[in-house]
Amino acid sequence: MKTESEKYNKVLDLLRKSIPEIDSPEDIEREVIKRIATIHKSRLNLSGVIDFLFGWIYIGWVRRSLITVSMILVLIFIYQQGVILKRIDVLSRRTIVIDKENAPAPADEIEKMLMMYRNSGRRFSSKNITISERQMKELFESVNELQIKYKDLENLIEGDPELKKMIEKKLIENNRTKINL
Secondary structure: OHHHHHHHHHHHHHHHHOOOOOOOHHHHHHHHHHHHHHHHOOOOOHHHHHHHHHHHHHOHHHHHHHHHHHHHHHHHHHHHHHHHHHHHHHHHHOOOOOOOOOOOOOHHHHHHHHHHHHHHOOOOOOOOOOOOHHHHHHHHHHHHHHHHHHHHHHHHHHHOHHHHHHHHHHHHHOOOOOOOO
């Protein structure tokens, strides 16, 4: 056994004492300098650009901060859309009333308005009351009739000076200047 370990030790000593021989140290020197020069050259490659642009994702606090900011922006957007939808809902429930003084609407115009209202599928703003088309027509006819009678009454008053003086006297007594209907 000693022979094997002695042989092993002799080989080890021989290897330790031997110095490697360099055939051409200038070639090795040139190769090392060339490799170092290529490392320092900054080439514009795709991986370098991606690392430069998205290197921040490896920083934890920056990533968490940006996620928090994006979540806040999404919540603000959702809140804004909710407010807009509420306002649109309120606007769609409003009834548009165009008041034409003493001008009776022709029956054709009322029928067109009724058709548009019926085709839109909407109801009056009150949730408990629904009015049929027949009731709506009767309402418009009675309003037209009242407007025509009021216009006739105004014409009658304007045509009779004694009646006009009497009505003006009554209005002055009641401290009014115009008839409230």
